[in-house]
Amino acid sequence: QKEVEQDPGPLSVPEGAIVSLNCTYSNSAFQYFMWYRQYSRKGPELLMYTYSSGNKEDGRFTAQVDKSSKYISLFIRDSQPSDSATYLCAIQGAQKLVFGQGTRLTINP
Amino acid sequence: GAGVSQSPRYKVAKRGQDVALRCDPISGHVSLFWYQQALGQGPEFLTYFQNEAQLDKSGLPSDRFFAERPEGSVSTLKIQRTQQEDSAVYLCASSLYEMGTIYFGEGSWLTVV
DSSP: OOSEEEOOOOEEEETTOOEEEEEEESOTTOOEEEEEEEOTTSOOEEEEEEOSSEEEEETTEEEEEETTTTEEEEEESSOOGGGOEEEEEEEEETTEEEEOOOEEEEEEO | OOSOEEEOSEEEEOTTOOEEEEEEOOTTOOEEEEEEEOTTSOOEEEEEEETTEEEEOTTOOSTTEEEEOTTSSOEEEEESSOOGGGOEEEEEEEESSTTSOOEEOOOEEEEEO
16 A cells, blocks of 8 residues: 555546545654645646645635544646646655655546 | 756667666755656656665666766766666656756656667
């Protein structure tokens, strides 16, 4: 079993829809939870970063962490075609990041 | 520099050839990481430096892989006697301090033929 599990998709939704992306993790020692966005042939860029259980909002993006069930989510409201990318959840324990497989998301105009 | 810079962006190597991939982290960043990303997968940790000290190399897949950061700034990942399974994107990342936000470069795309 991988330390971080993420459904690879692909996921395709119409413009304006609410998108929900999810990951589960197995190691309760993980302390920091991130979502990275990766466009084709580019490096991952940090979208959201949370430490504690609960919600964190940044514009159209909401990151949610539930440490009791080891579950993290990213919600995208009013999705735009420019949101089309691969979304990677990442968990940080010690110094290094452990990534999920990534979910490939397409927003259709 | 403004971001993490990697070179070459694209490299085609013949099987058995040695390759060297360079990473120039964000200026002043203490921590430097190398990750390997296979097609359709998330990045996987290879190795970590704090300044010039290589503190964790547990992710290096074999002794053909070697990384160095001799002056605590630029880093080089070397792969000896490349094999087809080494084909991947090699991502370098840096952070200002231990447990700081990690910023990635655009990657070096290695194809072994």
